[in-house]
Amino acid sequence: MHCSTSAEPGVCTRRRLIAASLVSSIGDGIYVPLTMLFIHSLTGLSLTSIGAGLTIAGLCALAFMPVAGVLIDRFSGRRVLIGVLALRAAGFAAYPFADSYPAFLMVALVVAVGMWASSPSLHALIGEIAEGAERDRLLAWDRSLRNAGMGFGSLAAAGMLAWNGSAGFISAAMVLAAVFAIAAVLVARLPSVPGGARGPQGARDGYRQVLTDRPYLLITAANFLIAFGYTTQAIALPIFLTRDVGLPDAVAGTVFALNTILVAALGVPVAHLTLRGRRTRTAASGAVIFALSFAAFAVLPQLTSGTGTIVAVLAVAVLYTVGELVHSAPSQSLSIQAAPDHLRGRYLSAYQLSWSVCRTIAPMLLGFLLDAGQWHLWTVLALLVLTGAAILLCAERVLPAHVVSSTRKAPPSLLRRP
Secondary structure (H helix, E strand, O other): OOOOOOOOOOHHHHHHHHHHHHHHHHHHHHHHHHHHHHHHHHHOOOHHHHHHHHHHHHHHHHHHHHHHHHHHHHHOHHHHHHHHHHHHHHHHHHHHHOOOHHHHHHHHHHHHHHHHHHHHHHHHHHHHHOOHHHHHHHHHHHHHHHHHHHHHHHHHHHHHHOOOOOHHHHHHHHHHHHHHHHHHHHHHOOOOOOOOOOHHHHHHOHHHHHHHOHHHHHHHHHHHHHHHHHHHHHHOHHHHHHHHOOOOHHHHHHHHHHHHHHHHHHHHHHHHHHOOOEHHHHHHHHHHHHHHHHHHHHHHHHOOOOHHHHHHHHHHHHHHHHHHHHHHHHHHHHHHHOOOHHHHHHHHHHHHHHHHHHHHHHHHHHHHHHHHOOOHHHHHHHHHHHHHHHHHHHHHOOOOHHHHEOOOOOOHHHHOOO
16 A cells, blocks of 8 residues: 655655554553563562662653654654654663663663653654644644553553462563563554754754744743643642541542543544634643642532532543643643654754653652642642633744644745755
């Protein structure tokens, strides 16, 4: 089947891209819930040393992000994505042989670099093979199927935990290596995009242009603040529901499952609706819905226990998910549409730092707020996301019209800059 490389990619191009994203998200779903147990079983290291090592590896991987942007601009998002997926496959295959702390740190760094660099290279690839509304559709499918893959991977991880001894974790390592290798092969089968590799010409501007692009820095700063709303679901919400609301552990898991199912099922149709308006205002609206859900979580401890509380928790969880659905599509589109073609890799790597830095410091910040009291966490989170919403509205005034609205086309001079 012929794969088109025009502004509207052919069917097989879309299918291979989406399949690669789905397969890699299954790997993420297997690894993320098992991370500490996985590494502890394979290496025999203490949980404290593992936690410290993962933090060190994550921080070092953050320092690699600017390099990833340069590589994307030099060689194309497709080639870099193949490389980082292969890197993750090699890292997981090596975990069973990491029998010393330096070896563990090296493998953890390889896996962390591959994880952080996957997102900007994938989004750069989508930016290379599609434009305008078709680009938005591919992003929506990627988000939706990524949530489905994460959910499936989590179920697979739970099954592997049922194995006795370290056999399940060794199998998980091999499965993870195979999954990311398959994803790399799927991306490698995508056709090369004419102009996808920008060569050294982008080096004339480089990160200096990114750092002086005030509109892009505004949407990046807004995303950094709103990203704390996303991290709270996995880090803080389970503790809050069990400790402060007094619900069983199973209910906290149900909230996570409900969110995953709704995002996977409704991601594409909601994206089609949200992208009809101005991306900045819609993304800001999603942040406001986040804030409303945080206000609702803050009053949950005052509710009586029993069935009514469980129903209230699930209702607020749905409201939270609506905020995620409304915010995610236009904010992600903003980051790609606002990046000039010849420096897309650098721009998206800078934007990815807003996610990566947030996820790095969120455990410390959210843990401190949880210890401070029942309402402190939700008040601070609401203020953060509302500030992000305000910044998005300010950015609308200085962003180009084709970035703000999907109904406006970019001037020809911006589509393929030299």
